[in-house]
Amino acid sequence: MENLEIGLMAHAINPTISLIIRSQDRHFSDNIAPLFPYAQVLCGAALSAEVFGCAAFGENVLSLFHLSEQIVMVTEYKIEEGDTLNGLLLSEIAYGYSVVPILYQKYQRDNYSLMPWYDVKLYAGDRLIVLATSSSLQRIEWGEMLPRLWQVQIEKALTTNAIMYGAEEIVLITGCSLASARQWMNNLPGVLPIPLYKHQAQRLVRELTKIQVLANVIFIGQSSSFT
Known part of the structure:
Protein backbone atom coordinates (compact mmCIF):
# COMPACT_ATOMS: atom_id res chain seq x y z
CA MET A 1 0.00 0.00 0.00
CA GLU A 2 2.90 2.36 0.68
CA ASN A 3 4.21 1.87 -2.86
CA LEU A 4 0.74 2.59 -4.22
CA GLU A 5 0.33 5.75 -2.13
CA ILE A 6 3.76 7.09 -3.10
CA GLY A 7 3.08 6.35 -6.76
CA LEU A 8 -0.26 8.19 -6.68
CA MET A 9 1.35 11.17 -4.92
CA ALA A 10 4.05 11.32 -7.60
CA HIS A 11 1.42 11.15 -10.34
CA ALA A 12 -0.57 13.96 -8.68
CA ILE A 13 2.54 16.17 -8.67
CA ASN A 14 3.48 15.36 -12.28
CA PRO A 15 0.84 13.51 -14.36
CA THR A 16 3.27 13.15 -17.30
CA ILE A 17 5.77 10.90 -15.53
CA SER A 18 6.04 7.19 -16.26
CA LEU A 19 4.62 5.52 -13.18
CA ILE A 20 5.63 2.02 -12.08
CA ILE A 21 4.16 0.55 -8.90
CA ARG A 22 5.91 -2.41 -7.31
CA SER A 23 3.91 -5.07 -5.53
CA GLN A 24 4.73 -8.35 -3.82
CA ASP A 25 1.24 -9.80 -4.19
CA ARG A 26 -0.01 -11.02 -7.57
CA HIS A 27 -3.70 -10.62 -6.65
CA PHE A 28 -3.09 -7.08 -5.41
CA SER A 29 -1.38 -6.24 -8.71
CA ASP A 30 -4.19 -7.73 -10.77
CA ASN A 31 -6.82 -5.85 -8.80
CA ILE A 32 -5.31 -2.38 -8.90
CA ALA A 33 -3.83 -2.43 -12.42
CA PRO A 34 -7.21 -1.73 -14.15
CA LEU A 35 -7.83 1.19 -11.79
CA PHE A 36 -4.69 3.04 -12.87
CA PRO A 37 -4.30 2.70 -16.66
CA TYR A 38 -1.52 5.31 -16.67
CA ALA A 39 0.69 3.10 -14.47
CA GLN A 40 2.49 -0.22 -14.79
CA VAL A 41 1.85 -2.43 -11.77
CA LEU A 42 4.54 -5.10 -11.50
CA CYS A 43 4.66 -7.93 -9.02
CA GLY A 44 8.24 -8.76 -8.12
CA ALA A 45 7.32 -12.24 -6.91
CA ALA A 46 5.53 -13.08 -10.17
CA LEU A 47 8.45 -11.82 -12.26
CA SER A 48 10.93 -13.84 -10.22
CA ALA A 49 8.78 -16.97 -10.36
CA GLU A 50 8.66 -16.89 -14.16
CA VAL A 51 12.40 -16.42 -14.44
CA PHE A 52 13.06 -19.28 -12.01
CA GLY A 53 10.68 -21.47 -13.98
CA CYS A 54 12.51 -20.76 -17.24
CA ALA A 55 15.89 -21.25 -15.58
CA ALA A 56 14.71 -24.74 -14.65
CA PHE A 57 14.92 -25.60 -18.36
CA GLY A 58 18.66 -25.08 -18.07
CA GLU A 59 18.76 -21.89 -20.12
CA ASN A 60 20.66 -18.77 -19.11
CA VAL A 61 18.17 -15.93 -18.54
CA LEU A 62 20.32 -12.80 -18.80
CA SER A 63 17.64 -10.20 -18.20
CA LEU A 64 13.92 -9.54 -18.52
CA PHE A 65 11.45 -6.75 -19.14
CA HIS A 66 7.70 -6.22 -19.19
CA LEU A 67 6.07 -5.58 -22.59
CA SER A 68 2.34 -5.54 -23.46
CA GLU A 69 1.38 -7.43 -20.30
CA GLN A 70 3.99 -10.12 -20.99
CA ILE A 71 7.34 -10.88 -19.44
CA VAL A 72 10.01 -11.02 -22.13
CA MET A 73 13.28 -12.72 -21.25
CA VAL A 74 16.70 -12.19 -22.79
CA THR A 75 17.85 -15.80 -22.99
CA GLU A 76 21.19 -17.27 -24.05
CA TYR A 77 21.66 -20.64 -25.76
CA LYS A 78 24.91 -22.49 -26.34
CA ILE A 79 24.05 -25.02 -29.01
CA GLU A 80 24.94 -28.66 -28.40
CA GLU A 81 24.50 -31.85 -30.41
CA GLY A 82 20.94 -33.06 -30.02
CA ASP A 83 19.54 -29.61 -29.12
CA THR A 84 16.17 -28.72 -30.62
CA LEU A 85 17.86 -25.66 -32.20
CA ASN A 86 20.78 -27.50 -33.76
CA GLY A 87 20.70 -27.49 -37.58
CA LEU A 88 17.89 -24.93 -37.86
CA LEU A 89 17.94 -21.63 -39.73
CA LEU A 90 17.39 -18.55 -37.59
CA SER A 91 14.24 -17.90 -39.63
CA GLU A 92 12.88 -21.30 -38.60
CA ILE A 93 13.71 -20.59 -34.96
CA ALA A 94 12.15 -17.13 -35.07
CA TYR A 95 8.89 -18.15 -36.77
CA GLY A 96 8.66 -21.69 -35.40
CA TYR A 97 9.19 -20.80 -31.77
CA SER A 98 8.01 -17.14 -31.78
CA VAL A 99 11.30 -15.66 -30.58
CA VAL A 100 13.48 -12.78 -31.78
CA PRO A 101 17.18 -13.63 -32.36
CA ILE A 102 19.26 -10.61 -31.32
CA LEU A 103 22.82 -11.99 -31.20
CA TYR A 104 24.62 -14.81 -33.00
CA GLN A 105 28.20 -15.96 -32.49
CA LYS A 106 29.74 -18.75 -34.53
CA TYR A 107 31.68 -21.44 -32.70
CA GLN A 108 35.30 -20.45 -31.94
CA ARG A 109 34.86 -16.96 -33.40
CA ASP A 110 35.49 -13.80 -31.38
CA ASN A 111 33.21 -11.56 -33.42
CA TYR A 112 29.43 -11.75 -33.21
CA SER A 113 26.42 -10.40 -35.12
CA LEU A 114 23.71 -8.24 -33.59
CA MET A 115 20.24 -8.67 -35.13
CA PRO A 116 21.69 -11.43 -37.37
CA TRP A 117 20.40 -12.41 -40.80
CA TYR A 118 17.72 -15.07 -40.63
CA ASP A 119 19.57 -17.15 -43.26
CA VAL A 120 22.17 -18.28 -40.70
CA LYS A 121 22.06 -21.97 -39.74
CA LEU A 122 22.97 -23.05 -36.21
CA TYR A 123 25.49 -25.77 -35.43
CA ALA A 124 26.90 -27.28 -32.24
CA GLY A 125 29.11 -24.79 -30.41
CA ASP A 126 27.34 -21.70 -31.71
CA ARG A 127 25.94 -19.09 -29.32
CA LEU A 128 22.53 -17.47 -29.69
CA ILE A 129 20.68 -14.87 -27.64
CA VAL A 130 16.94 -14.38 -28.17
CA LEU A 131 14.01 -12.43 -26.80
CA ALA A 132 11.37 -14.93 -25.70
CA THR A 133 8.34 -15.43 -23.51
CA SER A 134 8.05 -18.39 -21.15
CA SER A 135 5.76 -20.22 -23.57
CA SER A 136 8.34 -19.82 -26.36
CA LEU A 137 11.08 -21.21 -24.11
CA GLN A 138 8.86 -24.19 -23.28
CA ARG A 139 8.30 -24.89 -26.99
CA ILE A 140 12.05 -24.79 -27.60
CA GLU A 141 12.67 -27.15 -24.68
CA TRP A 142 10.12 -29.64 -26.01
CA GLY A 143 10.91 -29.10 -29.71
CA GLU A 144 7.31 -28.13 -30.48
CA MET A 145 7.54 -25.82 -33.50
CA LEU A 146 4.53 -24.05 -34.96
CA PRO A 147 3.27 -25.69 -38.19
CA ARG A 148 4.64 -24.60 -41.57
CA LEU A 149 1.56 -23.79 -43.64
Whole structure:
Protein backbone atom coordinates (compact mmCIF):
# COMPACT_ATOMS: atom_id res chain seq x y z
CA MET A 1 0.00 0.00 0.00
CA GLU A 2 2.90 2.36 0.68
CA ASN A 3 4.21 1.87 -2.86
CA LEU A 4 0.74 2.59 -4.22
CA GLU A 5 0.33 5.75 -2.13
CA ILE A 6 3.76 7.09 -3.10
CA GLY A 7 3.08 6.35 -6.76
CA LEU A 8 -0.26 8.19 -6.68
CA MET A 9 1.35 11.17 -4.92
CA ALA A 10 4.05 11.32 -7.60
CA HIS A 11 1.42 11.15 -10.34
CA ALA A 12 -0.57 13.96 -8.68
CA ILE A 13 2.54 16.17 -8.67
CA ASN A 14 3.48 15.36 -12.28
CA PRO A 15 0.84 13.51 -14.36
CA THR A 16 3.27 13.15 -17.30
CA ILE A 17 5.77 10.90 -15.53
CA SER A 18 6.04 7.19 -16.26
CA LEU A 19 4.62 5.52 -13.18
CA ILE A 20 5.63 2.02 -12.08
CA ILE A 21 4.16 0.55 -8.90
CA ARG A 22 5.91 -2.41 -7.31
CA SER A 23 3.91 -5.07 -5.53
CA GLN A 24 4.73 -8.35 -3.82
CA ASP A 25 1.24 -9.80 -4.19
CA ARG A 26 -0.01 -11.02 -7.57
CA HIS A 27 -3.70 -10.62 -6.65
CA PHE A 28 -3.09 -7.08 -5.41
CA SER A 29 -1.38 -6.24 -8.71
CA ASP A 30 -4.19 -7.73 -10.77
CA ASN A 31 -6.82 -5.85 -8.80
CA ILE A 32 -5.31 -2.38 -8.90
CA ALA A 33 -3.83 -2.43 -12.42
CA PRO A 34 -7.21 -1.73 -14.15
CA LEU A 35 -7.83 1.19 -11.79
CA PHE A 36 -4.69 3.04 -12.87
CA PRO A 37 -4.30 2.70 -16.66
CA TYR A 38 -1.52 5.31 -16.67
CA ALA A 39 0.69 3.10 -14.47
CA GLN A 40 2.49 -0.22 -14.79
CA VAL A 41 1.85 -2.43 -11.77
CA LEU A 42 4.54 -5.10 -11.50
CA CYS A 43 4.66 -7.93 -9.02
CA GLY A 44 8.24 -8.76 -8.12
CA ALA A 45 7.32 -12.24 -6.91
CA ALA A 46 5.53 -13.08 -10.17
CA LEU A 47 8.45 -11.82 -12.26
CA SER A 48 10.93 -13.84 -10.22
CA ALA A 49 8.78 -16.97 -10.36
CA GLU A 50 8.66 -16.89 -14.16
CA VAL A 51 12.40 -16.42 -14.44
CA PHE A 52 13.06 -19.28 -12.01
CA GLY A 53 10.68 -21.47 -13.98
CA CYS A 54 12.51 -20.76 -17.24
CA ALA A 55 15.89 -21.25 -15.58
CA ALA A 56 14.71 -24.74 -14.65
CA PHE A 57 14.92 -25.60 -18.36
CA GLY A 58 18.66 -25.08 -18.07
CA GLU A 59 18.76 -21.89 -20.12
CA ASN A 60 20.66 -18.77 -19.11
CA VAL A 61 18.17 -15.93 -18.54
CA LEU A 62 20.32 -12.80 -18.80
CA SER A 63 17.64 -10.20 -18.20
CA LEU A 64 13.92 -9.54 -18.52
CA PHE A 65 11.45 -6.75 -19.14
CA HIS A 66 7.70 -6.22 -19.19
CA LEU A 67 6.07 -5.58 -22.59
CA SER A 68 2.34 -5.54 -23.46
CA GLU A 69 1.38 -7.43 -20.30
CA GLN A 70 3.99 -10.12 -20.99
CA ILE A 71 7.34 -10.88 -19.44
CA VAL A 72 10.01 -11.02 -22.13
CA MET A 73 13.28 -12.72 -21.25
CA VAL A 74 16.70 -12.19 -22.79
CA THR A 75 17.85 -15.80 -22.99
CA GLU A 76 21.19 -17.27 -24.05
CA TYR A 77 21.66 -20.64 -25.76
CA LYS A 78 24.91 -22.49 -26.34
CA ILE A 79 24.05 -25.02 -29.01
CA GLU A 80 24.94 -28.66 -28.40
CA GLU A 81 24.50 -31.85 -30.41
CA GLY A 82 20.94 -33.06 -30.02
CA ASP A 83 19.54 -29.61 -29.12
CA THR A 84 16.17 -28.72 -30.62
CA LEU A 85 17.86 -25.66 -32.20
CA ASN A 86 20.78 -27.50 -33.76
CA GLY A 87 20.70 -27.49 -37.58
CA LEU A 88 17.89 -24.93 -37.86
CA LEU A 89 17.94 -21.63 -39.73
CA LEU A 90 17.39 -18.55 -37.59
CA SER A 91 14.24 -17.90 -39.63
CA GLU A 92 12.88 -21.30 -38.60
CA ILE A 93 13.71 -20.59 -34.96
CA ALA A 94 12.15 -17.13 -35.07
CA TYR A 95 8.89 -18.15 -36.77
CA GLY A 96 8.66 -21.69 -35.40
CA TYR A 97 9.19 -20.80 -31.77
CA SER A 98 8.01 -17.14 -31.78
CA VAL A 99 11.30 -15.66 -30.58
CA VAL A 100 13.48 -12.78 -31.78
CA PRO A 101 17.18 -13.63 -32.36
CA ILE A 102 19.26 -10.61 -31.32
CA LEU A 103 22.82 -11.99 -31.20
CA TYR A 104 24.62 -14.81 -33.00
CA GLN A 105 28.20 -15.96 -32.49
CA LYS A 106 29.74 -18.75 -34.53
CA TYR A 107 31.68 -21.44 -32.70
CA GLN A 108 35.30 -20.45 -31.94
CA ARG A 109 34.86 -16.96 -33.40
CA ASP A 110 35.49 -13.80 -31.38
CA ASN A 111 33.21 -11.56 -33.42
CA TYR A 112 29.43 -11.75 -33.21
CA SER A 113 26.42 -10.40 -35.12
CA LEU A 114 23.71 -8.24 -33.59
CA MET A 115 20.24 -8.67 -35.13
CA PRO A 116 21.69 -11.43 -37.37
CA TRP A 117 20.40 -12.41 -40.80
CA TYR A 118 17.72 -15.07 -40.63
CA ASP A 119 19.57 -17.15 -43.26
CA VAL A 120 22.17 -18.28 -40.70
CA LYS A 121 22.06 -21.97 -39.74
CA LEU A 122 22.97 -23.05 -36.21
CA TYR A 123 25.49 -25.77 -35.43
CA ALA A 124 26.90 -27.28 -32.24
CA GLY A 125 29.11 -24.79 -30.41
CA ASP A 126 27.34 -21.70 -31.71
CA ARG A 127 25.94 -19.09 -29.32
CA LEU A 128 22.53 -17.47 -29.69
CA ILE A 129 20.68 -14.87 -27.64
CA VAL A 130 16.94 -14.38 -28.17
CA LEU A 131 14.01 -12.43 -26.80
CA ALA A 132 11.37 -14.93 -25.70
CA THR A 133 8.34 -15.43 -23.51
CA SER A 134 8.05 -18.39 -21.15
CA SER A 135 5.76 -20.22 -23.57
CA SER A 136 8.34 -19.82 -26.36
CA LEU A 137 11.08 -21.21 -24.11
CA GLN A 138 8.86 -24.19 -23.28
CA ARG A 139 8.30 -24.89 -26.99
CA ILE A 140 12.05 -24.79 -27.60
CA GLU A 141 12.67 -27.15 -24.68
CA TRP A 142 10.12 -29.64 -26.01
CA GLY A 143 10.91 -29.10 -29.71
CA GLU A 144 7.31 -28.13 -30.48
CA MET A 145 7.54 -25.82 -33.50
CA LEU A 146 4.53 -24.05 -34.96
CA PRO A 147 3.27 -25.69 -38.19
CA ARG A 148 4.64 -24.60 -41.57
CA LEU A 149 1.56 -23.79 -43.64
CA TRP A 150 2.94 -22.23 -46.83
CA GLN A 151 4.71 -23.31 -50.00
CA VAL A 152 6.13 -21.53 -53.03
CA GLN A 153 4.97 -22.21 -56.58
CA ILE A 154 7.47 -21.31 -59.29
CA GLU A 155 6.06 -20.68 -62.78
CA LYS A 156 9.18 -20.05 -64.83
CA ALA A 157 12.62 -18.46 -65.00
CA LEU A 158 12.90 -15.68 -67.59
CA THR A 159 16.64 -16.17 -68.19
CA THR A 160 19.19 -18.98 -68.02
CA ASN A 161 21.04 -17.20 -65.21
CA ALA A 162 17.79 -16.95 -63.29
CA ILE A 163 17.72 -20.75 -62.97
CA MET A 164 21.15 -20.80 -61.37
CA TYR A 165 20.59 -17.80 -59.11
CA GLY A 166 17.11 -19.04 -58.22
CA ALA A 167 18.56 -22.32 -56.92
CA GLU A 168 21.00 -20.37 -54.75
CA GLU A 169 18.18 -18.28 -53.24
CA ILE A 170 16.16 -21.41 -52.49
CA VAL A 171 19.13 -22.94 -50.64
CA LEU A 172 19.79 -19.74 -48.71
CA ILE A 173 16.22 -19.18 -47.51
CA THR A 174 14.94 -22.75 -47.07
CA GLY A 175 18.12 -24.56 -46.00
CA CYS A 176 17.66 -27.38 -48.53
CA SER A 177 20.56 -28.93 -50.48
CA LEU A 178 21.89 -27.25 -53.62
CA ALA A 179 21.32 -30.45 -55.61
CA SER A 180 17.62 -30.47 -54.72
CA ALA A 181 17.22 -26.78 -55.50
CA ARG A 182 18.85 -27.17 -58.92
CA GLN A 183 16.64 -30.15 -59.71
CA TRP A 184 13.50 -28.16 -58.89
CA MET A 185 14.63 -25.14 -60.91
CA ASN A 186 15.34 -27.37 -63.92
CA ASN A 187 11.83 -28.82 -63.84
CA LEU A 188 9.56 -25.77 -63.94
CA PRO A 189 6.75 -25.06 -63.42
CA GLY A 190 6.39 -26.68 -60.05
CA VAL A 191 5.72 -26.30 -56.33
CA LEU A 192 8.69 -26.54 -53.99
CA PRO A 193 8.03 -29.57 -51.77
CA ILE A 194 9.22 -27.71 -48.67
CA PRO A 195 6.60 -26.33 -46.28
CA LEU A 196 7.64 -22.90 -45.01
CA TYR A 197 6.56 -20.26 -42.57
CA LYS A 198 4.63 -17.40 -44.15
CA HIS A 199 7.39 -14.79 -43.89
CA GLN A 200 9.92 -17.30 -45.22
CA ALA A 201 7.75 -18.02 -48.26
CA GLN A 202 7.05 -14.34 -48.90
CA ARG A 203 10.73 -13.47 -48.69
CA LEU A 204 11.65 -16.26 -51.11
CA VAL A 205 9.10 -14.99 -53.64
CA ARG A 206 10.48 -11.44 -53.31
CA GLU A 207 14.07 -12.58 -53.84
CA LEU A 208 13.13 -14.79 -56.81
CA THR A 209 11.26 -11.91 -58.41
CA LYS A 210 14.40 -9.75 -58.21
CA ILE A 211 16.32 -12.25 -60.34
CA GLN A 212 13.49 -12.69 -62.89
CA VAL A 213 11.90 -15.85 -61.56
CA LEU A 214 8.09 -15.79 -61.50
CA ALA A 215 6.73 -17.29 -58.27
CA ASN A 216 3.88 -16.97 -55.80
CA VAL A 217 2.96 -18.10 -52.30
CA ILE A 218 0.48 -20.94 -51.68
CA PHE A 219 -1.36 -21.57 -48.41
CA ILE A 220 -1.52 -25.31 -47.80
CA GLY A 221 -3.62 -25.05 -44.63
CA GLN A 222 -2.16 -27.91 -42.65
CA SER A 223 1.11 -29.05 -41.23
CA SER A 224 3.45 -30.95 -43.53
CA SER A 225 6.89 -32.47 -43.19
CA PHE A 226 9.92 -32.60 -45.44
CA THR A 227 12.82 -34.98 -45.29
